[in-house]
Amino acid sequence: MSWHPHLWHPTTQVASSPAPLAVKQARGCVLELRDGRHLIDAISSWWVTLHGHAEPAIAAAIARQAQELEQVIFANFSHAPAEQLATRLAALTGLERLFFSDNGSTAVEVALKMAWQWWRNQGSARSQLIAFEGAYHGDTFGAMALGDRSIFTAPYDDLLFDVSRISWPHTHWGDHDLETRENKALQELEKALATPTAAVILEPLIQGASGMLMVRPSFLRAVQERVHASGALLIADEVMTGFGRTGALFASQRSGIQPDLIALSKGLTGGFLPMGGTMASERIYQGFISENASQTFFHGHSFTANPLGCAAALASLDLLQQNPERYQQFESRHTPLLEELAQQKAVKRVRCLGTVAAFELDAGSTSYLNPIGKQLQQHCIDQGVYIRPLGNVVYLLPPLSISDGQLQQCYSAIGSGIKALTD
Numbered sequence: 001m002s003w004h005p006h007l008w009h010p011t012t013q014v015a016s017s018p019a020p021l022a023v024k025q026a027r028g029c030v031l032e033l034r035d036g037r038h039l040i041d042a043i044s045s046w047w048v049t050l051h052g053h054a055e056p057a058i059a060a061a062i063a064r065q066a067q068e069l070e071q072v073i074f075a076n077f078s079h080a081p082a083e084q085l086a087t088r089l090a091a092l093t094g095l096e097r098l099f100f101s102d103n104g105s106t107a108v109e110v111a112l113k114m115a116w117q118w119w120r121n122q123g124s125a126r127s128q129l130i131a132f133e134g135a136y137h138g139d140t141f142g143a144m145a146l147g148d149r150s151i152f153t154a155p156y157d158d159l160l161f162d163v164s165r166i167s168w169p170h171t172h173w174g175d176h177d178l179e180t181r182e183n184k185a186l187q188e189l190e191k192a193l194a195t196p197t198a199a200v201i202l203e204p205l206i207q208g209a210s211g212m213l214m215v216r217p218s219f220l221r222a223v224q225e226r227v228h229a230s231g232a233l234l235i236a237d238e239v240m241t242g243f244g245r246t247g248a249l250f251a252s253q254r255s256g257i258q259p260d261l262i263a264l265s266k267g268l269t270g271g272f273l274p275m276g277g278t279m280a281s282e283r284i285y286q287g288f289i290s291e292n293a294s295q296t297f298f299h300g301h302s303f304t305a306n307p308l309g310c311a312a313a314l315a316s317l318d319l320l321q322q323n324p325e326r327y328q329q330f331e332s333r334h335t336p337l338l339e340e341l342a343q344q345k346a347v348k349r350v351r352c353l354g355t356v357a358a359f360e361l362d363a364g365s366t367s368y369l370n371p372i373g374k375q376l377q378q379h380c381i382d383q384g385v386y387i388r389p390l391g392n393v394v395y396l397l398p399p400l401s402i403s404d405g406q407l408q409q410c411y412s413a414i415g416s417g418i419k420a421l422t423d
């Protein structure tokens with residue numbers, strides 16, 4: 001396969017990357033390539049394919065909806081799929097209002113703009129924003145600014161607003177000094193919160209893009225206690241962790257926290273259609289209702305509440321609610337396979353939560369550009385498994401429908417790759 005003369009691929013350096021694989025179709029966990037090869041999609045195609053590719057119930061719901069109402073401007077209109085989805089997500093998240101956008105970055109942008117303007121609508125100039133080291137919230141400017149600075153943001157750093165940054169005390173199997181790091185982070189947070197703060201944003205339980213870095217639920221509860229005591233708003237970016245990924249429907253639930261705003265995307269439509277959603281509390285919503293037009297939330301995307309996306313999301317929620325054991329019990333499927341892999345000397349800092357299993361390859365450097373990840377990726381592709389390590393962090397985040405045999409195949413490919421690369 002060669003590079004297409006008219007396409008530009010995301011986060012891809014053409015000078016040093018192999019040309020993309022040509023995919024013909026996909027079903028369940030398997031991608032079928034044009035050349036006849038089959039690959040298990042072990043990372044759910046950038047964490048979006050929740051149940052499996054071409055999931056029949058979702059495909060049928062989209063087809064039905066396409067024949068009734070495919071799109072309508074959402075500024076003067078409402079429709080049943082949006083209303084039903086909002087009602088269901090409100091019940092599930094504990095936040096009463098749903099604002100639609102198109103992807104994870106915009107879901108975060110919306111949460112940020114809501115938090116910022118909510119304070120201004122009340123006549124408050126609270127201007128500090130707090131986020132965590134290693135955070136990734138998307139590629140648009142507001143989301144980039146909230147995220148930690150990295151090779152991804154470097155060309156734009158001069159354009160990004162300042163954020164106070166707190167360390168992220170992530171943990172792994174056999175971690176011994178976690179409490180010290182958690183206490184340090186909480187002290188940093190307390191110090192930062194002494195400055196009037198508009199909002200604190202975090203990826204609950206798992207920071208995804210920075211390397212599947214997991215914190216304890218009790219840490220998040222301690223964060224929430226301090227944030228709410230200061231009056232600041234808490235934003236949970238559940239773009240990756242939402243919809244069962246951490247073993248509960250939402251990571252906030254599994255942590256025992258109740259954020260004021262939650263950003264959703266990826267698994268929202270079961271991975272079928274690009275859609276973002278920001279859940280907000282009724283208190284925040286009411287802060288925008290005024291005779292004064294300048295207090296309006298002036299934000300809207302052309303495809304707001306796209307009915308096809310809503311229909312897909314409703315069908316996906318049905319599947320999740322009909323089969324909760326699929327996400328609740330996923331961790332117990334990973335654990336024995338991960339334990340076996342952890343016997344290898346190069347496998348370090350193993351962690352697992354819900355559907356997400358990760359570890360670090362002891363390969364000298366922890367840089368995102370560490371080549372060992374790419375070498376392991378190629379080995380796994382040759383074995384029929386698609387993974388995409390983050391630097392030296394190798395992880396699995398498969399669709400919920402993956403069979404035991406397919407999961408075993410993923411671990412075997414990774415295991416044999418590590419042996420070949422590090423022995």
Ligand SMILES: Cc1ncc(COP(=O)(O)O)c(C=O)c1O
Nearest residue numbers: 103104105136137138208239240
């Ligand atoms: C936690 C988190 N927030 C936001 C985003 C951005 O989502 P999108 O790529 O859909 O813009 C991502 C993407 O990986 C993410 O993991």
